[in-house]
Amino acid sequence: MTVVTLDEVENRLRPLAEASARAHWQMAGAATDAHRAVAAEKEIALEAALSDPALVTPAPGEGPFDARRAELLRLWVAPRQRPAQLAEQIIRLETELAGRFSAHRAVVGDREVDDNELDRMLLRSTDEAERRGAWRASRAVGGAVADELRELVALRNTSAERLGERDHYALSLRYDELDEAWLYGLLDRLDAGLAPAWTAERGAIDGDLRARLGLPPGTRIEAWHATDAYFQDAPPPVDDPLLDAAGEIDPVAACRAYFADLGHDVDAILERSDLQPRPLKDQHAFQTTIVRNADVRILCNLAPTLRWLETLLHELGHAIYDAAVDPSLPWLLRTNAHTFATEAIAMVHGRRGRDAAFLTRYAGVPAAIAEHPANAASLRRELLVFTQWVQVMARFERGLYADPGQDLDALWWSLVERYQGLPRPADAPAGAWAAKIHLTVAPVYYHNYLLGQILASQLDATIGCGAELTERFLWPGASLRWDALIERATGEPLTTDAFVADMAMRA
Ligand SMILES: [Zn+2]
Structure with missing residues (x-):
């Protein structure tokens, strides 16, 4: 078996991962047979590359992050060491069903x-x-x-x-x-x-x-x-009272101003995003990164409701995380630390939909409504x-x-x-x-959503959602394992204390 270096692996996987993400984006925008076929094809090509056994044990690198880089690679490729035919069968069925969900009304x-x-x-x-x-x-x-x-x-x-x-x-x-x-x-x-x-x-x-x-x-x-x-x-x-008042909010303008004040320019993200509902379009919401650090997008189906304001905040929360990772990190590490870590960031911001300061300052909601006890409760x-x-x-x-x-x-x-x-x-x-x-x-x-809420409470209670969060939690990307990152950023291991306290809170 030829030994590959981590740099070679990245050069090989990166264009395939980007092509697959792009094709899935197109399928989400319009679940046509053609888009479905391309999405399956690009994913199969990526899976084929990932199933190469040489990737499980690359040449040990000497860079400061290479141990973590090799470990993340192993976690990605080891479960994909399977016959091509089986992988293909799984992917075709997945894309077929995903397309059916998108097209269903x-x-x-x-x-x-x-x-x-x-x-x-x-x-x-x-x-x-x-x-x-x-x-x-x-x-x-x-x-x-x-x-x-x-x-x-x-x-x-x-x-x-x-x-x-x-x-x-x-x-x-x-x-x-x-x-x-x-x-x-x-x-x-x-x-x-x-x-x-x-x-x-x-x-x-x-x-x-x-x-x-x-x-x-x-x-x-x-x-x-x-x-x-x-x-x-x-x-x-x-x-x-917020249910009706939410209909008056311009969610995109509110989010733009809010994230800008936290030091995150979301203009480029919004520019590439797909925000309005259409036939054949995926009716859910998600964030995707096509080119790490450079092309980060969200998909929504905005309606004038509180739920969509919260969802826009949530998806942009995912997006600013991916955009804020240290761009000098090697490609394998230039992403979020864990699925539940990015859920936590999305939830920290999603919770602002009921936050009096956010509602008055960014969303133009009258103080009497923003400060209504229903929001705090x-x-x-x-x-x-x-x-x-x-x-x-x-x-x-x-x-x-x-x-x-x-x-x-x-x-x-x-x-x-x-x-x-x-x-x-x-x-x-x-x-x-x-x-x-x-x-x-x-x-x-699904468990990642709960772990995300637990971590969101912990982050809110310790380092907040501003510059400190960016520097200590977002910037290191995947260079640290989730448990080490949480402990380093917040001063304590993952704990349910703040989460349970949030649930004990009385209005
Ligand atoms: Zn999410």
């Missing part, structure tokens, strides 16, 4: 509606039948992808088993430098520790939902009463609701990979009932779980 009654319209119905409608229709429609794509998603899960498992792993779930955590026992210990501790706070908050949420929907006291809260399709967001209080509620939701997603996905042949509807609803307190609807669409796009396009990812 829900139908409520006899009307085709986009996700923004579904969101509006679930947030605003007081018509029980319409809510129920919108909720069912939001899950309909699940039935259309569930069988093939099971197939995809089995293929991912085959690939993992060939590498000696229990399944794809175990493999993914290992190569993401996360210990499964540690992660589930954390989830269990949060579950036990937050139980009293969750029970109390859930009671308050139910009261708010009944008041909002005009339901008699004691009415059982069902999945379609929540203000989003998965009960992953905190239902806003009944008298929340929302973080606590948001974090509790979201934590329960991650418990569902993380545990479901672990179960999905442990046994993709099991009754997944039963598994899904038992977890929703246990952690979110929502009963399984008698007429729940089959395969409703598969509507959650992450299971297809971002497998074994």
Whole structure:
């Protein structure tokens, strides 16, 4: 086997990674057959390069960062040592399903509606039948992808088993430098520790939902009463003035001014980004880096809502991280330190959507609305609701990979009932779980959102979101492992203290 140097590896992978990212960007913009085919082709080319066994053990370099560089390379390529045919089968199925999600539009009654319209119905409608229709429609794509998603899960498992792993779930955590026992210990501790706070908050949420929907006291809260399709967001209080005021905000101008004051010029990022909804376009939101340090983009589907203001802040948070990494680092290290590290930065900024100072200074919201107690109370509620939701997603996905042949509807609803307190609807669409796009396009990812929230609280409580954060946390890129970076930047290892304190906060 020829020995390759780290520089040679970077020169080989970089153009392939950039071409793949560019093709996926084009597919997200318009899920045509042609774009889908190119995206699959570019990803297959990258995967082929990554499966070269010579990359697992490159020539040891002597640069100051070369040990970490070689380790990151190993984590990237070792799980990709698999037959080309298997890799290709997985990628083709992934891109096929991703394209199907992008092109899918829900139908409520006899009307085709986009996700923004579904969101509006679930947030605003007081018509029980319409809510129920919108909720069912939001899950309909699940039935259309569930069988093939099971197939995809089995293929991912085959690939993992060939590498000696229990399944794809175990493999993914290992190569993401996360210990499964540690992660589930954390989830269990949060579950036990937050139980009293969750029970109390859930009671308050139910009261708010009944008041909002005009339901008699004691009415059982069902999945379609929540203000989003998965009960992953905190239902806003009944008298929340920001919901209407958010419609008056220019989110792009507000974010531009906000990030500029923190020392991040987002003009170039916004210039390359795709912000407005269109047919065939991916209805979700994401950030992508096509050329490290140089071409960083976000995709959104902006509507005049608080949710999209928060999402724009979130995605730009990811973007400024990638743009702020030390440009002199070698390519392999010129990226974020971990998926949950970039989620944390996105969440630090996403939380500004309810922050009185942000709302008055950058978004032009009148002080009486910006300082309304609903905003201060929302973080606590948001974090509790979201934590329960991650418990569902993380545990479901672990179960999905442990046994993709099991009754997944039963598994899904038992977890929703246990952690979110929502009963399984008698007429729940089959395969409703598969509507959650992450299971297809971002497998074994969801725990990163919770770790991101935990770290966001820690960063907020220690070094804030300004220059210190940039210098100590963003600038080093991936040159340090996540645990070392957190400890060096904040003075302590990753801890749930600040996160739990944020949830104990009373308005
Ligand atoms: Zn994110």
